[in-house]
Amino acid sequence: PFFFPSYPEPTSWRSFRAQTKKMLFSLVLALCALKSEGIVKLKLNKLPQTARQALKTDQKLRTLASDYDEFSSRSRASLQGAHPVSVHNFMDAQYFIEIGIGNPAQTFKVVPDTGSSNLWVPSSHCPIWELPCDLHKKYDASKSSDYIKNGTVFSIQYGSGACSGFISQDTVTVGDIKVSEQLFAEVTKEPGVAFVAAKFDGIMGLAFDTIAVTGAPPVFYNMVDQNQLDEPSFAFYLNRKVGGDGELVFGGVDPDHYTGDFTYVPLTNKTYWEFQMDSLSIGSDSYCSDCRAIADSGTSLLAGPTAEIKKINDKIGAVGVIEAQCDQLVEKFADKIIDMVLAKVDAEKICTTLGQCNNPLTCYACEGLVNIAKNELDKQSSRDTIKTEMEKICKALPASTGEATVDCNKLDSMPNVDIVLAGKTFTLTPKDYVLQVSAAGETECISGFMGIDVPAGPLWILGDVFMGPYYTKFDFGNEQVGFAKAA
Secondary structure, three states: OOOOOOOOOHHHHHHHHHHHHHHHHHHHHHHHHHHHHOOEEEEEEEOOOOHHHHHHHOHHHHHHHHHHHHHOHHHHHHOOOOEEEOOOOOOOOOEEEEEEEOOOOEEEEEEEEOOOOOEEEEEOOOOOOOHHHHOOOOEOHHHOOOOEEEEEEEEEEEOOEEEEEEEEEEEEEEOOEEEEEEEEEEEEEOOOOHHHHOOOOEEEEOOOHHHOHHHOOOHHHHHHHOOOOOOOEEEEEOOOOOOOOEEEEEOOOOHHHEEEEEEEEEOOEEOOEEEEEEEEEEOOEEEEEEEEEEEOOOOOOEEEOHHHHHHHHHHHOOEEHHHHHHHHHHHHHHHHHHHHHHOOOOHHHHHHHOOOOOOHHHHHHHHHHHHHHHHHHHOOOOHHHHHHHHHHHHHHOOOOOOOEEEOHHHHHHOOOEEEEEOOEEEEEOHHHHEEEEEEOOEEEEEEOEEEOOOOOOOOEEEOHHHHOOEEEEEEOOOOEEEEEEEO
16 A cells, blocks of 8 residues: 655644744854854965075076066166065065956965065066066956956055056955955066066965055955954964975964964054064074064065174074175185186186176176185285185175075084064074075075065064964954964
């Protein structure tokens, strides 16, 4: 026999439907709560090389960038009055995330940068001679159904270059968050070597709207205003291991990537993420007391006033890159330089013959050594005296890039650096503050401390060198920055 289900009576059916709707509604609310109470985690991709490192190791790229830099100098000069963002120059940016702009989304690699506030990417309207545009993905407004024309002129000046274009409006996708009606810049000019060598397409600023060019709200502001996040904060985990990627979290933190409690410092200025640094010291030597500092995800280094950074680099045994290259020249070519000077060969030909003029820094150092040799030979000095004077001139050469190197074999004997924030000491070991860069089978150890004198300084910039060992939370709601030991 067939058994038929016993359906409810009409009154019971109405009650059943009402209960079902209530349950479904509760389920939807629960799912929504899970999304809002959950945190949006994005893979933070680590570049194998920064733009600065790529230029040092790739001769073809260096030549290309140098030629473009000369070609674009007039364009760069025309942007000198643009909105300045001088805390960094993106030559040392090391991490990027992937975002989408438009509907359907066009994917871009952008640096999540707490040292600036605008979102910009290259535009399909770039002229054909703009080399950086040709080397990166370009946004095409005609392919997006959500695009709205704005047209406001945009220009911004960075430490190593500038860019300009115009403002547009579209949907921006960050992870599973869709930010509607986001204003961003389509860049049509990118003068400067940083944007030729860079492996990222653009910048997504995460600083405050007070420094946003044209007043365009930062993407994070719109995430908060559009109720996309349960908590108005974001946090960085920078995995500094070779080949390792990090994580950027919007809406909270990821307990898997830190241990212990956060130490919070209140913001002292809502432009960059600025706070007071109690001190920075090595042993009993102090280099900062009650200083202004910012946490900056846009640089791999820890930067500070040039005079103080020089003292720190001296203390850890670091020498300027140009000084190190000069020392190598003396050790390898001193006798050849002396012989060629005696043969009346001019400085340019000597240095070109020795293969030192492929790089402007080594060429500059080589020509300095040739001039020393000439002067000492005029005095009839001995070879040993000439070599001693050459070594002296190496120490006197300026470090034009601010970069310094250390002996990789001495990491274990180098001192710790202590930074005090909100009364708590955060220690950087040599393995934290020395960047080990491998290329062509060789490893170079670069000091993570770089001098930079910003117009509104003095200012200390805690980049990846600090944010790597210490998980960093940018707490917009409570106007503070938190640090905890990274795990």
